[in-house]
Amino acid sequence: xxxxxxxxxxxxxxxxxxxxxxxxxxxxxxxxxxxxxxxxxxxxxxxxxxxxxxxxxxxxxxxxxxxxxxxxxxxxxxxxxxxxxxxxxxxxxxxxxxxxxxxxxxxxxxxxxxxxxxxxxxxxxxxxxxxxxxxxxxxxxxxxxxxxxxxxxxxxxxxxxxxxxxxxxxxxxxxxxxxxxxxxxxxxxxxxxxxxxxxxxxxxxxxxxxxxxxxxxxxxxxxxxxxxxxxxxxxxxxxxxxxxxxxxxxxxxxxxxxxxxxxxxxxxxxxxxxxxxxxxxx
Numbered sequence: 001x002x003x004x005x006x007x008x009x010x011x012x013x014x015x016x017x018x019x020x021x022x023x024x025x026x027x028x029x030x031x032x033x034x035x036x037x038x039x040x041x042x043x044x045x046x047x048x049x050x051x052x053x054x055x056x057x058x059x060x061x062x063x064x065x066x067x068x069x070x071x072x073x074x075x076x077x078x079x080x081x082x083x084x085x086x087x088x089x090x091x092x093x094x095x096x097x098x099x100x101x102x103x104x105x106x107x108x109x110x111x112x113x114x115x116x117x118x119x120x121x122x123x124x125x126x127x128x129x130x131x132x133x134x135x136x137x138x139x140x141x142x143x144x145x146x147x148x149x150x151x152x153x154x155x156x157x158x159x160x161x162x163x164x165x166x167x168x169x170x171x172x173x174x175x176x177x178x179x180x181x182x183x184x185x186x187x188x189x190x191x192x193x194x195x196x197x198x199x200x201x202x203x204x205x206x207x208x209x210x211x212x213x214x215x216x217x218x219x220x221x222x223x224x225x226x227x228x229x230x231x232x233x234x235x236x237x238x239x240x241x242x243x244x245x246x247x248x249x250x251x252x253x254x255x256x257x258x259x260x261x262x263x264x265x266x267x268x269x270x271x272x273x274x275x276x277x278x279x280x281x282x
Contacts, residue, residue: 007050009072011043017063017070031062089242101240105227111161112228115256119223119235120182121173122166124158127197129190162228164209165267167259169216177277188281195278202271210267214259221259226252 018028025043029036032055042051042059050056050071060067068074091101106114116122123131128147136143175181179191202211214221223235232252234241243249265273 003050006072010050010056010070011045013065013070013072014059014063015043017059017065021063023063028059028062032058034058089244091240091242092238102225105225105231105233105242106160106162109162109227109230112230113163113165114228115224115226115253116164116166117221117224117256117259118166118168121168121176125166125198125201127190127194130186130194133186133190158205158209164205165212165256165260166209167212167214167221167256167263169221170213170264171216173213173274173277177281192278192281195274195281198274199271199278202274206267206271211270212260212263212267213265213270213273214262215264219259219262221255224252224256226256229253 018024023031025039026036029039032039034055038055042055051059053067056067056070060070066074121130126134128151131147132143135147176183176186177191177195179186179188183191201209224232225235226232226249229246229249231242231244232249233243243252
């Protein structure tokens with residue numbers, strides 16, 4: 001970019017930043033510690049020279065934009081710190097069924113494909129009895145109310161225009177069927193009802209909801225959810241780590257697609273696999 005073009009871009013963006021900040025030339029002069037005539041000269045249509053670095057930096061700081069953007073070296077007016085803050089956020093992740101953040105992210109991504117690796121079995125596929133067993137100990141008497149509220153929201157998500165792809169490790173389903181590990185103590189009849197529920201959902205929601213099982217001895221994934229091209233979220237326990245910048249969202253999408261391509265049980269074979277597990281339970 002030649003000097004005259006860059007000077008024109010600087011004037012245009014400086015004027016835009018002043019307007020968006022609800023400021024004016026006099027106020028900018030006060031904030032930068034220069035005469036108003038200096039600011040007027042910067043904004044003159046026939047000004048062919050750029051101010052020095054100190055002046056550019058002072059204007060950028062006063063107006064809350066980046067110096068690189070004023071000079072045409074960046075496409076976003078936000079500072080690097082603001083861009084990072086917007087691209088990466090850390091939010092609370094309550095261990096409860098009423099999770100406003102997750103619900104809002106689903107609504108934001110309505111119509112996009114949602115890719116999900118749950119921390120255990122996905123809540124939206126569990127029976128009320130399993131939810132009561134899992135969440136009752138810490139939700140207490142409010143567990144039933146929470147499950148009812150959650151069911152309404154899950155119903156909304158299932159009626160949305162989004163396609164769902166869910167990938168889980170093989171051992172998670174196997175452990176549930178056998179009542180071992182995390183699921184130790186879960187009654188056999190509840191597990192049997194859950195398996196029937198999976199078979200019903202597998203038929204009713206396929207192909208809009210597709211489930212894959214991968215071998216954790218070959219592949220690994222942290223609990224993640226990718227909401228279309230909008231954001232990717234990692235569940236770390238008490239918090240969600242959410243990314244909105246395109247390269248990272250694409251990287252998490254590619255990671256999920258790798259799980260799907262290398263799945264031990266594909267979406268087409270999921271119901272047959274569950275049927276076989278049901279026979280072993282019987």
